Amino acid sequence: MPCKNLSFLVVEDHEFQRRGLVQLLASLGATAVHGAQDGEAALKLIADASQPVDIVICDVNMPGMDGMEFVRRWSERGDPSSLILMSAIEPELLGTVANMALAYKVRLLGVTSKPATAAKLTPLIELHRSQQRLPLPKDHSFSFDEITAAWVGEEFECWFEPRINLATGAPRAMAAVPRWRHLAEGVLEADAFMPSIRARALDDSFTCLHVQQAAAACRRWQLKCEGIPVSVNLGFHSLADVNLSPRIHHILQREGLDPRLMILSVNEAALDTNQLAQVLENLARLRLLGFGLAISDFGMGPTALDPLALAAFTELHIPSRFVVGSDRDPSARAGLAVALEAAQQLKVPAVATGIASKYEWTQLHEWGCRFGQGPFIAPPMSRSAVPRWLANRQNAELSEA
Template identity: 30%
Template sequence: MKILVVDDEPFVRKLLIHQLGRLGFEHVQASASAQEALSMLEAPGESPDLIFCDLQMPGMDGVEFVRHLVNVSYAGGLVLVSGEDERIVQTAAKLARAHNLKVLGALNKPVPIDRLKQILEDGITHSPAQPRAERKTYSAERLLRAIVDGELINHYQPKVELASGAVAGFETLVRWQHPQDGLILPDQFIPMVEESGLINELTRSVLRTALRHARAWRDDGFPLQVAVNVSMDNLVALDFPDFVERAVEEAGIAASGLLLEVTESRLMKDPLTPLEVLARLRLKRIGLSIDDFGTGHSSLAQLRDIPFSELKVDRGFVHGAWRDASLRAILEASLGMARQLGMKTVAEGVEDREDWNFLRSSGCELAQGWFISKALPPEQIPDWIAGWNLRRSTFVEPGA
């Protein structure tokens, strides 16, 4: 692997090269300025696989250097290094990712060798992203046929109690099992469903199927809550609460067995219109969760005006909060506010053991993420529950 270190401080360059050598990386070049680094990148066959770039440099700073990397179509990895405030470093990293650069991480000076090792191991473990194939588009007629013909299927991502590790329920995530194109993820067809005015048909189909699966789990001895995402279009349909009530009764489960997740960015467009629908759903004892909390502009007003029973903290404020003071402050403030309002708390994006341990100590109630499980087809749920009950004993104290 060819590595380029870009930093105007000679001592920092030498130290980082020395640390990389200790970790087994021998093909390391150094540059004292961003301008010099760009000249090296323009030389044929000289593009490095990984660049370590300081942010505070004279002439051309690291943020401007990032923009030039985009212009020269740099395809390797990038690690940002700085002695600046950690929030500035994280902002620069976010900007680079927004430009579709492969940011492996951000480091504060002096660079700890264990953190450097972790970033390099993670970056090498994950294979380079393949060029994204051009996305196929589908007509409204084809989407409607998929709904009617039952081609849309539900997968379920587990939600578990942090204190005990017990399985609490599942979030429903829709997929399209296309007969020719295979399994299609929702980001490829949901926008077209919404634009085509078919979201009501899709949501109602997904909800009925989720309730049917919840009844089957209950009959198998797993009385677990199922969560279903709802669209703004669902919340302005005045008959929606009555539809939900009928669907729950037909499935033969308690109203408390269903939770509707509402993304706040949708609500903030017109917070008054869905109030009647949401209030009637709560009167019918249907749970309401404010999803992706913290990503919109009207979060506090939403909590004031709408009777949510659960708050889901967005993954962007969860993963890595144990080591990031800014994320930690936002997460803890969100959890504290939810407790004062009597709301259950859920953390999305729990990706590793460190996330799990931190959330347990913070008093969050439920967790969801790849550390626990990816979304699963319904037939895999019983086996997953059995496996999880064995696994959770390794990181939850006996008797908890």
């Protein structure tokens, strides 16, 4: 039964529809199904630790606290439950609400139109089961002492997600992602611990540690796979510090890595600041030193950027929310088209993130996207696994030639 061993919360103001959905989920084997008439009642139920919830199914248009406010308020809790959005509103508007939920970092399984049926819900519920998420800490917060101990114990690591040429499949770069090999919780993703790092004003120090680890790993794999750069995300809180560029350059000098083998990725939101002059000074200095520069999450920041602010960039990264589901989501497809057009106008290559299917790979290539990464290509891997993956990839290309 698709709902076996799962608990649900149905947030729906229409009593008849709410009862019908509760009964449907129960018939599909749900362990428990709770109901709430609006977002406010739902938040109270979620706050009750004695009634844990795996999946929330929420209507969008409700009196009182509607679905959009509920998602915002719910996201502030950092709750690990999954979300299914359900509504009778037009698909384009529902797609906009879905993108809003993703922007709030909610674990959105998908959207469905009313009335809810077993055929509509079952694939989304199966998606919840199939997602292999790294474990999260129970309270989503770490103390300064815990972070310091992990730092000293070298528990923070750099993992790498392969980026390839979509036309040939050849390796293009390795994208660095931070991980915490927590002694009790296992390997944690950045979303689990970066809020604690930021809350304790350790952003800049962690950025430097991340760059240092990425540079060291990149230098080592050059011995067997020469010319494959590493791409590193820079926390935008650091970008207004005019000492950032010499600090990063010094790290690479110490690790013996040519700056031309590192691409520094900057979130688009970093350019929407009253310290833009300092940010642009840093970017200009980094380019002069030989670093590549990428603008990431394009389309999620300011709606109109001065082209001069983008002139230093050498790549444009397309967020996964414009890539995944672009075959069926008009909003995602429109965002993808805008990003690809922007890359063409800036005369820089586009890099798609989050590629999850062969269809997405093929569509992106046909639309003019040159590079990509995502779970369909390869998941993030530990530093020690990178040389082997690169060698296998290059051997496969030689055998196909």
